[in-house]
Amino acid sequence: MPERPQRILVAGVSGSGKTTLARQIADISGITHTEIDGLYHGPNWTPRAEFVDDVRELVAAEAWVTEWxxxxxxxxLLSRAELLIWLDLPTHMVMFRVIRRTLSRRLNRTVLWNNNVEPPLHTIFRDPEHIIRWAWRTRGKYRDMHQNLDVEHLDVVRLRSRRAVRDWLAEFSADAAAQRHE
Structure with missing residues (x-):
């Protein structure tokens, strides 16, 4: 891991815990977390026209944490990132998380980005882009990510279990605390 990484990406399929880990990293490091879904989704789940410009502004900053x-x-994102954490968790785990998160958000009518809420649960049967169906269809999209990244300046940490995530986060926290006391 680079000393005091200031620009950090968290990658993984839907349900892998990208946003949760990004928030934890931000809390530990004191670096601002920008949830990239919040930049992307406009009203009624439409992509925001300003999305790419907003990301350009984000990556121009000296320090940030976001999802890849x-x-x-x-x-x-890759052009400026120093560290990429790759959450490569088992399919059964990420699908359980996607289903649990989707049910919770829908049942609680959780307001997400730009006042969006999860659609009614029955839409899973007719909407091929429903988050649960999409998560299943794209669950293997990062399988060969390490072979496709050709970025020499970027350190990649691949975490394959909840325990590996906890252990890495504990080490990151200890390193951050030690660096603050130097």
Whole structure:
């Protein structure tokens, strides 16, 4: 891991815990977390026209933590990132998380980005883009990510279990505390 990484990406399929880990990293490091879904989704789940410009502004900053998503902006994110945490968790775990999160958000009518809420649960049967169906269809999209990243300046940490995530986060926290006391 680079000393005091200031620009950190968290990658993984839907349900892997990207946003949760990004928030934890931000809390530990004191670096601002920007949830990239909040930049992308406009009202009624439509993509925001300002999305790419907002990401350009984000990556121009000296320090940030965000999720590595959305094909159109991945090169922008990679161009400035120093560290990429790859959550490569088992399919059964991420699908359980997606289903649990979707049910909770829908049943609680959780307001998400730009006043969006999860659609009614029955839409899973007719909407091929429903988050649960989409998560299942795309569950293997990062399988060969390490072979496709050609970025020499970027350190990649691949975490394959909840325990590995906890252990890495504990080490990151200890390193951050030690660096604050130097």
């Amino acid at each position: 998503q959305y094909r159109d902006v991945r090169p922008l």
